[in-house]
Amino acid sequence: MRIRLDPWPVDIEGGQLTLKDFNGEIQDVETPRWAAIPARPIPERLRQVFVVDGKRRMESRLFIEDDHGQSGLGGFGAYVVGAVELCPHGTRQAELRAVKAARILAHAPDLRIDPMTLSPRHPHTGQLEYTPVPMTGTDALAALNVLQQHMLAAEQNLSHDLASRVPADDQDDREWLSALTVQDGTLRGRNLNGAVVGCVKTMETMYLPADRASLLSELKPGERTPVMRMTYSNGQFTRLIWYVRLCEAAFYQHPMAGVMRLEMFAPDDPSFLPPIVRQVANLSGTLLRRLGSHAHKDPRAPQNLIPTAALEQAMGRSMGSADLVTRRIRAHIAGLQGVA
Amino acid sequence: MVLGTQDVTPVSFWFAVLPGASVQLDDLVAVQTRKPDGSFVNFYGIVDHVRTRHEGVTFDSDVQDVAAGLLPASVSYAARVLVTRVNPENFIPPQPGDGVRHARGDDLRMALSADKMGEKAFPGGLLADGQVLPVNYRFVNGENGGHINISGISGVATKTSYALFLLHSIFRSGVMGTGASAGRALIFNVKGEDLLFLDKRNREVESREAQAQAQKGLPDHRYALMGLPVEAFRDVQFLAPPRPGSAGAAIVPHVEQRGEGVTPFLYSLREFCARRMLPYVFVDRDASVNLGFVIGSIEERLYRMAQPSAGGTADTPYLTVEDWQPDTEQVLDEDVRFDEMGSVRISTFAQLVAYLEYKLLDANDGEGDRKWVGKQSPATLQAFIRRLRGVQKHLTPLVRGDVSADQAARFRPDPLKPGVQTTVVDIHTLSATAQMFIVGVLLRDLFEHKERVGRQDTVFVVLDELNKYAPRDGDSPIKDVLLDIAERGRSLGIILIGAQQTASEVERRIVSNAAIRVVGRLDLAEAERPEYRFLPQSFRARAGILQPGTMLVSQPDVPNPVLVNYPFPAWATRLDEVDDLQGKKVEEVGEDWLY
Numbered sequence: 001m002r003i004r005l006d007p008w009p010v011d012i013e014g015g016q017l018t019l020k021d022f023n024g025e026i027q028d029v030e031t032p033r034w035a036a037i038p039a040r041p042i043p044e045r046l047r048q049v050f051v052v053d054g055k056r057r058m059e060s061r062l063f064i065e066d067d068h069g070q071s072g073l074g075g076f077g078a079y080v081v082g083a084v085e086l087c088p089h090g091t092r093q094a095e096l097r098a099v100k101a102a103r104i105l106a107h108a109p110d111l112r113i114d115p116m117t118l119s120p121r122h123p124h125t126g127q128l129e130y131t132p133v134p135m136t137g138t139d140a141l142a143a144l145n146v147l148q149q150h151m152l153a154a155e156q157n158l159s160h161d162l163a164s165r166v167p168a169d170d171q172d173d174r175e176w177l178s179a180l181t182v183q184d185g186t187l188r189g190r191n192l193n194g195a196v197v198g199c200v201k202t203m204e205t206m207y208l209p210a211d212r213a214s215l216l217s218e219l220k221p222g223e224r225t226p227v228m229r230m231t232y233s234n235g236q237f238t239r240l241i242w243y244v245r246l247c248e249a250a251f252y253q254h255p256m257a258g259v260m261r262l263e264m265f266a267p268d269d270p271s272f273l274p275p276i277v278r279q280v281a282n283l284s285g286t287l288l289r290r291l292g293s294h295a296h297k298d299p300r301a302p303q304n305l306i307p308t309a310a311l312e313q314a315m316g317r318s319m320g321s322a323d324l325v326t327r328r329i330r331a332h333i334a335g336l337q338g339v340a
Numbered sequence: 341m342v343l344g345t346q347d348v349t350p351v352s353f354w355f356a357v358l359p360g361a362s363v364q365l366d367d368l369v370a371v372q373t374r375k376p377d378g379s380f381v382n383f384y385g386i387v388d389h390v391r392t393r394h395e396g397v398t399f400d401s402d403v404q405d406v407a408a409g410l411l412p413a414s415v416s417y418a419a420r421v422l423v424t425r426v427n428p429e430n431f432i433p434p435q436p437g438d439g440v441r442h443a444r445g446d447d448l449r450m451a452l453s454a455d456k457m458g459e460k461a462f463p464g465g466l467l468a469d470g471q472v473l474p475v476n477y478r479f480v481n482g483e484n485g486g487h488i489n490i491s492g493i494s495g496v497a498t499k500t501s502y503a504l505f506l507l508h509s510i511f512r513s514g515v516m517g518t519g520a521s522a523g524r525a526l527i528f529n530v531k532g533e534d535l536l537f538l539d540k541r542n543r544e545v546e547s548r549e550a551q552a553q554a555q556k557g558l559p560d561h562r563y564a565l566m567g568l569p570v571e572a573f574r575d576v577q578f579l580a581p582p583r584p585g586s587a588g589a590a591i592v593p594h595v596e597q598r599g600e601g602v603t604p605f606l607y608s609l610r611e612f613c614a615r616r617m618l619p620y621v622f623v624d625r626d627a628s629v630n631l632g633f634v635i636g637s638i639e640e641r642l643y644r645m646a647q648p649s650a651g652g653t654a655d656t657p658y659l660t661v662e663d664w665q666p667d668t669e670q671v672l673d674e675d676v677r678f679d680e681m682g683s684v685r686i687s688t689f690a691q692l693v694a695y696l697e698y699k700l701l702d703a704n705d706g707e708g709d710r711k712w713v714g715k716q717s718p719a720t721l722q723a724f725i726r727r728l729r730g731v732q733k734h735l736t737p738l739v740r741g742d743v744s745a746d747q748a749a750r751f752r753p754d755p756l757k758p759g760v761q762t763t764v765v766d767i768h769t770l771s772a773t774a775q776m777f778i779v780g781v782l783l784r785d786l787f788e789h790k791e792r793v794g795r796q797d798t799v800f801v802v803l804d805e806l807n808k809y810a811p812r813d814g815d816s817p818i819k820d821v822l823l824d825i826a827e828r829g830r831s832l833g834i835i836l837i838g839a840q841q842t843a844s845e846v847e848r849r850i851v852s853n854a855a856i857r858v859v860g861r862l863d864l865a866e867a868e869r870p871e872y873r874f875l876p877q878s879f880r881a882r883a884g885i886l887q888p889g890t891m892l893v894s895q896p897d898v899p900n901p902v903l904v905n906y907p908f909p910a911w912a913t914r915l916d917e918v919d920d921l922q923g924k925k926v927e928e929v930g931e932d933w934l935y
Binding site for chain 2 (some may be wrong): 084086087089091092093094095096124128161291292296306307311313314317
């Protein structure tokens with residue numbers, strides 16, 4: 001009998017043991033030769049690496065009656081996106097960029113709501129400002145969905161604003177890879193042309209056919225698979241993907257522990273592999289191994305990157321204490337009703 | 341800005357130092373907070389703790405990731421303030437987020453309570469940032485308090501240098517007002533001949549001050565910043581004990597380095613008796629209770645003997661007695677002289693001892709003179725004589741009857757001599773017993789004089805090694821005098837500037853009577869003793885690393901001690917520091933010689 005452990009802590013849902021089959025399309029775009037490719041050093045020209053992540057929090061679900069006799073559901077929510085800027089050569093201090101919480105008051109579409117400002121009792125502790133945003137649905141999760149959409153859009157914009165442009169075809173060679181964004185999680189939406197690489201920590205779907213999957217267990221730390229072009233079964237989104245191993249799996253772990261899937265947006269031309277994507281793939285092993293965390297500091301090490309962990313902490317802080325916000329909301333409502 | 345993550349109290353708080361700013365220990369800061377009614381309260385304080393740390397990281401090892409540029413972290417630079425003053429006295433806490441600024445100008449005056457001192461402030465040194473520390477003269481001259489106590493390890497703490505600097509500052513800053521010449525100082529020199537050149541300019545002062553000015557980035561040299569002249573002490577008399585020699589030899593001061601300007605001092609034998617100096621010979625009076633009675637009764641006997649009326653003898657430096665037939669051996673040995681009347685002249689201390697021995701032990705076939713002996717047991721009397729014999733050698737040069745009446749008057753030490761502001765009494769060549777004797781007698785005389793004339797003419801007494809003269813345990817006449825000075829001296833205008841290595845070994849009442857306390861480098865174990873409780877914990881820890889020229893000064897107006905540095909002495913402290921040119925250029929001196 002042979003038993004292996006899931007590398008993720010037990011309270012993370014799903015874990016990494018079960019993999020769904022992928023029923024979209026996979027084609028070779030870098031090389032037809034299916035073998036490990038060693039990591040290359042990070043080119044000097046790459047000066048900035050941004051690690052981007054987002055976070056959201058529902059602060060309160062609401063039942064709202066507006067001044068015009070309408071009523072409906074709503075919610076107070078906060079989200080924050082932010083980036084860590086760092087130099088991949090280690091010549092600068094890493095810095096937090098644009099970590100600032102935004103607050104929305106999601107509400108049923110037919111209500112008329114003014115922006116809300118929650119003033120503190122104590123003048124030294126700042127105000128909370130909620131911008132009204134109509135929801136698209138009416139179910140209980142609609143407010144959360146609005147919040148999530150806002151957060152993802154903000155994250156996507158931030159990622160692409162920061163990164164170098166990726167040329168769209170053979171003729172387009174106007175830019176070098178000088179700024180790269182590492183985004184936590186999969187890329188969403190349509191193609192945007194920034195050098196943004198999505199890091200998928202938890203693999204839920206096996207995109208590789210069975211005859212290729214064995215290579216993942218054989219990768220040495222830093223090595224990657226060739227870049228492939230992946231198209232979802234509905235034909236809607238295409239991505240360039242590859243796998244990279246960050247660390248040896250411990251003997252007790254699942255052999256795929258320490259393997260991460262990376263993806264970038266694919267250009268429309270199915271045979272064109274932008275040189276920037278190849279560069280990113282080449283340096284990804286080196287870069288991510290450097291950014292990888294350690295097991296004693298983060299239960300999801302090494303995939304959860306050091307800057308990401310710091311960013312998550314900073315984002316949580318910028319939203320403020322949930323307890324205090326809830327209390328502030330209650331105090332505000334009490335004030336509105338003349339109770340306090 | 342005042343931190344909100346630490347408790348903010350009216351007496352102590354933390355503040356964050358913004359990027360680009362810097363704060364060091366001992367900086368004085370000011371905070372203004374606004375009360376709900378719109379009025380303002382100002383807090384002034386001193387920084388007693390500064391720290392930096394990585395903020396937002398969890399593990400100590402994260403510092404590697406931060407330094408490698410992987411982990412974003414900010415450096416949190418924070419400082420703790422001990423509040424020295426709240427104005428108006430509303431003891432509310434400052435609010436987190438209140439701005440903290442460096443105290444300068446008026447803020448500084450408020451922080452150090454200089455506004456309360458008014459014109460009674462004199463410079464006590466320079467703060468870490470080059471500003472002047474005002475010291476309240478009312479707490480020095482006895483008006484509100486008096487006495488200064490300085491503690492610190494020998495050599496590193498340079499206690500005497502600071503005491504002299506304070507004197508210089510008091511005398512020359514004009515704080516004594518019109519009576520500037522009225523202030524006097526009596527300084528005991530207990531170590532080397534360091535203080536025998538106080539009236540000479542120091543040749544190194546200019547270069548040392550220029551160096552310090554450059555090092556600390558001060559706008560001017562330190563004397564100028566404090567408004568003090570760079571000059572040696574004025575109107576100084578130097579007293580030194582006479583060189584020991586045979587009776588009748590020339591009386592020359594016992595000093596090695598200084599050739600001129602030193603006056604020898606001594607007491608006549610008659611003065612010794614008439615002015616009841618005997619107890620000061622016995623340092624350890626408490627060795628036996630009985631001995632105390634013997635000393636008391638003999639003192640009284642000698643006093644009567646020295647009265648001109650008693651026995652009808654003239655008021656000469658020596659004593660004459662009629663009831664003594666010294667042994668022939670003694671006559672030869674000790675040069676005893678008989679005069680025409682058949683009485684014996686006692687002209688040396690040794691003879692006095694021999695006479696006492698005769699009266700107590702030998703007369704009446706070993707019974708002793710009944711009037712002198714009283715009811716004391718022979719053992720006690722023997723102990724008394726033994727002790728006298730022990731100090732005889734040390735006191736012989738100081739207490740003598742072999743001088744003329746004129747000499748006795750001329751060489752009598754008088755710290756209050758007209759025209760003299762500072763008196764340096766060199767006792768370093770003397771044995772411990774003789775040192776105690778001189779200090780005790782001089783201070784007792786001074787005290788008795790001040791008791792008669794009152795507090796005008798403040799006299800500053802500078803005495804190092806207080807632990808020797810007024811130890812915590814035991815009892816001695818010198819300690820009594822010092823205690824008198826400490827407890828009543830300030831109302832009489834005697835101010836004790838005392839110094840010692842370890843305040844814990846000095847009589848508690850003397851240290852606790854000092855209004856101004858100064859600490860130089862301390863042994864860390866010593867710093868934890870209760871005598872230093874006036875220092876906050878962080879200062880006690882720092883007292884172990886203070887450099888020479890740096891002192892912690894605590895005064896009643898400012899609840900926390902303040903770190904100051906003081907300038908290099910403008911007066912010479914060694915022979916090779918003496919500026920032969922007296923501050924003039926070589927050419928000028930040359931011209932003086934030529935014309």
